[in-house]
Amino acid sequence: MHEGRVSAELGLAGWPAVAEESIIARDVLLAGHVGSRLHVCHLSTAGSVEIIRWAKARGIDVTAEATPHHLLLTDEKARTYSPLYKVNPPLRTAADVEAVRQALADGTIDVVGTDHAPHPRESKDCEWQAGAFGMTGLETALPIIIATMVEPGRMTWRDVARVLSETPARIGRLSDQGRPLAVGESANLTVVDPDVRRVVDPDSQWTRSTNTPYAGMELPGQVRATFLHGRPTVLAGRPIEQTEQKEHA
Ligand SMILES: [Zn+2]
Numbered sequence: 686m687h688e689g690r691v692s693a694e695l696g697l698a699g700w701p702a703v704a705e706e707s708i709i710a711r712d713v714l715l716a717g718h719v720g721s722r723l724h725v726c727h728l729s730t731a732g733s734v735e736i737i738r739w740a741k742a743r744g745i746d747v748t749a750e751a752t753p754h755h756l757l758l759t760d761e762k763a764r765t766y767s768p769l770y771k772v773n774p775p776l777r778t779a780a781d782v783e784a785v786r787q788a789l790a791d792g793t794i795d796v797v798g799t800d801h802a803p804h805p806r807e808s809k810d811c812e813w814q815a816g817a818f819g820m821t822g823l824e825t826a827l828p829i830i831i832a833t834m835v836e837p838g839r840m841t842w843r844d845v846a847r848v849l850s851e852t853p854a855r856i857g858r859l860s861d862q863g864r865p866l867a868v869g870e871s872a873n874l875t876v877v878d879p880d881v882r883r884v885v886d887p888d889s890q891w892t893r894s895t896n897t898p899y900a901g902m903e904l905p906g907q908v909r910a911t912f913l914h915g916r917p918t919v920l921a922g923r924p925i926e927q928t929e930q931k932e933h934a
Pocket residue numbers: 727800
């Protein structure tokens with residue numbers, strides 16, 4: 686877990702923020718030195734945000750990503766001693782969460798990546814030290830971005846498309862994805878109902894794993910349909926099986 690007041694109180698071994706920040710600082714400097722591009726995954730601390738901001742201001746070709754859980758959850762969750770909240774990098778402080786939200790809003794952080802990490806029950810139904818790192822995040826990513834960024838007025842829906850689709854496609858050099866809606870474009874679409882509010886139930890998610898840290902939380906928004914290259918992959922909020930996909934084609 687994150688090294689700080691909570692880890693000291695709990696007696697759990699902590700990982701300090703500087704462990705993450707010193708690596709990002711090193712890599713940013715090296716990328717600047719050799720003129721290569723650098724993409725930083727799962728940035729989680731206020732200090733990391735400052736380093737990325739500094740690097741971009743200097744013209745270093747760096748992009749950064751944060752996860753939904755680092756936009757919402759803090760190290761206070763470790764007080765449960767449940768490995769559901771054990772993840773790498775660890776959940777940080779409320780000040781770090783605020784810095785990550787701010788950076789996503791102002792473009793210092795370019796994209797959100799789910800860091801979806803499904804695990805079998807036995808990997809999480811154990812003591813903290815033995816628990817596996819990671820949490821599921823795919824089905825809750827959009828609801829968390831709506832709750833933390835859109836509803837408080839920090840990002841528009843246009844920004845959501847930018848951080849979840851357009852910029853990830855650009856960074857990954859996926860030339861046929863993350864493109865605007867237009868005649869003749871490949872139909873890669875997500876249809877969202879923003880008004881639905883649902884309580885997260887680990888047993889009714891589509892993933893077979895139950896290691897969601899959001900169980901019991903009411904979150905806004907639901908993906909109703911997705912299309913990849915013109916073919917439906919989710920319809921009426923339900924994933925389409927491969928065989929059904931052929932029928933639709
Ligand atoms: Zn990861």
